[in-house]
Amino acid sequence: MAGTVEAQGGDTSGAGGAKAANEEPQRITFLGRPALVVTLGTGGGAGAGARSHKRPRHDEAGDEGAQGGIRQVARSMLRAHKLGVLVPLVYHTDVESGRATVEDVAGRPLQALLDDMVAEAEAGSSSGKAAADLDAAAAALGRALALLHDGGQVHGGLGGGSVLLREGDGAVVLTDFRRSFNSIVALDKATDLAGLEAALLAAAKAKAGAQQQQQQQGEQVGEQLQEAAASAPGAAASAEGGGGSGAAAAPAAAATSKPAEIASAFFEKLLNSYRPSSRMWSAVHNKLAEVRARGTSQGGQGASAGAASAGTGSNKKAKTAAAKS
Amino acid sequence: MAEPTVLSYDTHPGRTLTAALFKDVKNTKDLRLLLAEGSLPEFAYINARVVLDPFVLQLAGHRALAAEGSTRMATKNIHTELVYGVSATKHVAESLKRFGISDDTTAVLVARFDCKPEELEAVSKRIEGQQVALSELGGLVDLELIDKYFKVSKQELQSRGRLDAVTFRVGAKDCL
Numbered sequence: 001m002a003g004t005v006e007a008q009g010g011d012t013s014g015a016g017g018a019k020a021a022n023e024e025p026q027r028i029t030f031l032g033r034p035a036l037v038v039t040l041g042t043g044g045g046a047g048a049g050a051r052s053h054k055r056p057r058h059d060e061a062g063d064e065g066a067q068g069g070i071r072q073v074a075r076s077m078l079r080a081h082k083l084g085v086l087v088p089l090v091y092h093t094d095v096e097s098g099r100a101t102v103e104d105v106a107g108r109p110l111q112a113l114l115d116d117m118v119a120e121a122e123a124g125s126s127s128g129k130a131a132a133d134l135d136a137a138a139a140a141l142g143r144a145l146a147l148l149h150d151g152g153q154v155h156g157g158l159g160g161g162s163v164l165l166r167e168g169d170g171a172v173v174l175t176d177f178r179r180s181f182n183s184i185v186a187l188d189k190a191t192d193l194a195g196l197e198a199a200l201l202a203a204a205k206a207k208a209g210a211q212q213q214q215q216q217q218g219e220q221v222g223e224q225l226q227e228a229a230a231s232a233p234g235a236a237a238s239a240e241g242g243g244g245s246g247a248a249a250a251p252a253a254a255a256t257s258k259p260a261e262i263a264s265a266f267f268e269k270l271l272n273s274y275r276p277s278s279r280m281w282s283a284v285h286n287k288l289a290e291v292r293a294r295g296t297s298q299g300g301q302g303a304s305a306g307a308a309s310a311g312t313g314s315n316k317k318a319k320t321a322a323a324k325s
Numbered sequence: 326m327a328e329p330t331v332l333s334y335d336t337h338p339g340r341t342l343t344a345a346l347f348k349d350v351k352n353t354k355d356l357r358l359l360l361a362e363g364s365l366p367e368f369a370y371i372n373a374r375v376v377l378d379p380f381v382l383q384l385a386g387h388r389a390l391a392a393e394g395s396t397r398m399a400t401k402n403i404h405t406e407l408v409y410g411v412s413a414t415k416h417v418a419e420s421l422k423r424f425g426i427s428d429d430t431t432a433v434l435v436a437r438f439d440c441k442p443e444e445l446e447a448v449s450k451r452i453e454g455q456q457v458a459l460s461e462l463g464g465l466v467d468l469e470l471i472d473k474y475f476k477v478s479k480q481e482l483q484s485r486g487r488l489d490a491v492t493f494r495v496g497a498k499d500c501l
Binding site for chain 2: 028029030031070071073074075077078081082083084085086089090091092093094095096100101147
């Protein structure tokens with residue numbers, strides 16, 4: 001991940017204008033604590049030139065930096081923290097360069113746990129450690145999101161990579177607040193949840209696709225080498241959900257692949273925990289059905305288009321929030 | 326006689342922050358006047374009761390070092406910047422008032438960047454109080470006042486505790 005670790009504060013090279021926010025975070029030790037230096041953008045985005053007086057077009061500045069820059073991210077994180085949601089602590093912010101030094105939380109991403117679960121399921125056990133951990137994580141994440149949403153904040157970038165499970169107690173820590181903004185609108189909250197579902201399913205699909213490829217390659221290799229006996233069971237064991245050779249190809253591509261099943265089950269459990277913890281459930285629930293329907297008809301793109309159009313509705317809020325900063 | 330603590334910074338090699346803690350200080354009124362006059366050596370003079378932990382001081386020190394000399398300084402020198410840094414708000418005057426020394430301050434935390442021993446000596450002589458180790462800060466702190474100034478919510482106390490709550494605000498101050 002990080003190349004050379006530079007323990008500089010980051011107040012040099014603050015070039016004017018947009019700062020690319022796609023640099024890998026540097027791992028450093030900050031005052032004796034493990035920390036990450038992340039670049040979040042200064043808040044002008046790519047529109048610091050000709051369009052600086054206008055809101056950036058929503059297809060621009062895709063994943064780079066936050067719309068409101070480092071201020072928006074830091075404020076969103078503090079709001080989440082005040083509500084009782086676990087986020088990395090912010091140790092230092094450098095507004096000029098758009099960099100922040102934040103706590104490096106020791107833990108693994110949710111995606112890793114989901115992958116473990118897939119491995120466990122394939123190995124045949126359905127009530128192993130990963131399953132128990134996953135249930136706990138779903139419940140905890142549901143509660144955390146309910147707290148966040150009830151408090152008027154939306155994460156905007158939920159997925160297997162931005163949810164961390166803390167080492168030791170497995171507590172849910174939310175990271176990557178680049179797209180977070182404050183909103184009390186049910187549609188935004190629903191979009192937040194639907195976005196999580198879409199991200200998990202997309203990851204599951206990718207995993208299914210990769211495993212399918214692996215499996216096919218494994219079969220070819222097995223045929224070519226005379227070790228068919230050894231590698232075929234090996235390939236079959238590592239094949240996901242689908243089991244045997246050709247028969248696996250079709251179901252693996254469909255939404256009923258093991259990773260997708262697990263992701264869906266996780267999301268349902270999450271909703272089950274979110275529902276009783278949220279005071280706004282009925283409003284969010286209605287919108288959620290809408291957003292999900294919109295989303296599944298176009299796959300992953302639908303979810304982000306939904307997010308974009310929901311985003312434009314709430315862009316006003318994000319804009320006001322950014323304007324205030 | 327307790328020893329002062331010298332803190333250093335990986336991010337700013339070669340710079341140090343020397344801190345000394347005094348309790349049962351009797352002459353804070355005089356000190357405040359001298360400070361206003363400018364007759365006290367340049368140190369950060371902080372109300373020790375509202376600094377939760379030495380880490381908070383160190384964190385604010387980092388911020389002051391990072392801001393030094395740039396337009397991002399909110400106050401006139403790096404030591405007033407340190408007092409500003411440990412405070413709960415962005416409001417400069419209020420910060421200096423609440424977190425600096427006032428007439429009813431009883432415990433004083435003094436700190437200076439790249440401090441020479443004789444400089445600390447000169448200050449220690451002016452303070453009529455007992456110098457104690459920096460680690461005793463926790464025993465002097467007024468938790469209620471901290472919760473009030475930093476507006477620490479119940480949920481925060483439960484989920485992460487006071488030190489994290491204060492750390493967050495001090496660390497992200499420039500963005501809040």
